[in-house]
Amino acid sequence: MFDTLTLAALPAEDDALRPAVRELAESATADMPTDVRARSWMGFDRAFSRRLGAAGFLGLTLPPQYGGGGRGAFARFVVVEELLAVGAPVAAHWIADRQSAPLILNFGNEAQRRAYIPPICRGELVFCIGMSEPGAGSDLASVRTRAEATATGWRVNGQKIWTSNAVHGDYMIALVRTSGTVDDRHAGLSQLIIDLKAPGVSVRPISDLTGDAHFAEVFFDNVDLPHDALIGEAGDGWKQVTAELAFERSGPERIYSSVILLDAWITHLRTAVRDDVATLDLVGEFTARLATLRAMSLACTARLARGESPVVEASLVKDLGTGFEQELPDAIGRDLAAHPDQPVDAELYRALLYVTHIAPSFSLRGGTREILRGIIARGLGLR
Known part of the structure; x- marks a missing residue:
């Protein structure tokens, strides 16, 4: 239920x-044009x-015995916010962390834990998430x-689609x-760690409108895995994946996908010395909405820091944040x-073209709008 x-x-x-993260992020983006920084989510740099x-x-919320920082969800919030604010390339560690x-x-x-978490904390392993499938989409059941x-x-056969960074991935x-x-829906689902270099695994990239x-798509043809590929208990996959999605849907990454474009546009307005009321109102509206979404994301982070799983609240942040970004x-x-x-600066124009083309995908990743609103409706007791 919703709280x-x-x-x-x-x-x-x-x-x-912030200062140390910002220095590192700015050093990585100092020579990047605006349209490249606008690709922050997709920027792959091991x-x-x-x-x-x-x-x-990395691994700030993980225990020190596994190489983590032993800190809370707020520390990760600060790091993610600083990286996205300048458009740093985050794709190589994004999902794993x-x-x-x-x-x-x-x-x-x-x-x-001993095998995978320490190298993740060192930024050495690229993970991807195999959830969506043809004909299933966000209906994970x-x-x-x-x-x-x-x-x-285990022997795996099947196919996944819309898998982010599978082309570069080490594991799924x-x-x-x-x-x-x-027909059994949630029952009988499990999660497996799959080595993407294993025999029988093939990865086929999907080019989007931007050319990226x-x-x-990832195909599994009689892929043999050891017993310890299974995470948790067989049949507990649905419980595990719903807990996992709370991490994916509630963070600042759900409100900052277009922030480089927003900053570039506001810089353009200062140069243009424009004072028409409609434009000023638009800047004010976007600023107010961003501040509100950030406050909601922080509120979800506070619940994660308390060890809770704000599934409904995270879905709200993701749905509203995606709408803002689009x-x-x-x-x-x-x-x-x-x-x-x-006149419009060439970098601003290219960034606008890129974000315009990629924006439809914002409501695919992390769950479609329809699925999210179903979760929200159930949490509010409306269905």
């Missing part, structure tokens, strides 16, 4: 991380991720990829069916078009 989100402030000791790991900015390592910590066995028990472990955590049929290939490029494009006498 009221209570405003939360960043603890001073976590906010104190060397930068290793630098973050060496500086202690945010989802995979906490999932393995909470549900994996000790051998899995409809997954058909199957893992059959064998004498030595896949939601698969280990018993029953699709962030997404991919409206920005359209509104900015129309504002620029309404003032054809004022």
Whole structure:
């Protein structure tokens, strides 16, 4: 059920991380044009991720015995906010740090924790998440990829789609069916760690409108895995994946996808010395909405810091944040078009084109709008 989100402030000791993170992020983006920084989510740079790991900015919420920082969710909030604010390339560590390592910590066995979490904290492993499938989309209970028990472990057959960074990935955590049929819905689902270099795994990149290939299809053809590929207990996959999605949906990454474009547009307005009321109102509206969304995200972070799983609240942040991110490029494009006498910087124009093209994907990643609103409706007792 839904609980009221209570405003939360960043603890001073976590906010104190900003200068060091900002220096590292700005050094990585100093020579990047605006349109490249606008690709922050998709910016893949293993060397930068290793630098973050060496500086202690990955695995902040994980225990020190596994290489983590032993801090709370607020510390990670600060780091993510600083990285996205300048458009630093985060894709190489993004999923592993945010989802995979906490999932393995909470549900994996000790051998899995020792094997995977320390290199994740060092920025050395790239993980991807195998959830969506053709014909299933965000209806994760409809997954058909199957893992059959064998004498030595598991044999996987099936397909995943819209898998972020699978092309670069080392491992996938896949939601698969280990018993029953699709008609059983949530029952019989499990999560497996799959080595993407294993025989029988093939990855096919999907090019988007921008020309990038962030997404991919992944095929499993009689992929044999050891017993310890299973995370937790067989059949507990649905419980595990819903807990995992709370990490994915509630953070500042759900409100800052278009922030580089927003900053570039406001810089343009200062140069253009424009004072028309409609434009000023638009800047004020976006600023107020961003501040409100940030406050909601912080409130969710406070609940995560208390060990709670704000599934409904995180879905609200993700749905409202995605709407904000998708409206920005359209509104900015129309504002620029309404003032054809004022020249537009080439970098701003390219950033606008990129974000306009990629924005439809914002409501795919992390759960479609329809699925999120179903979760919200159930949490509010409306269905």
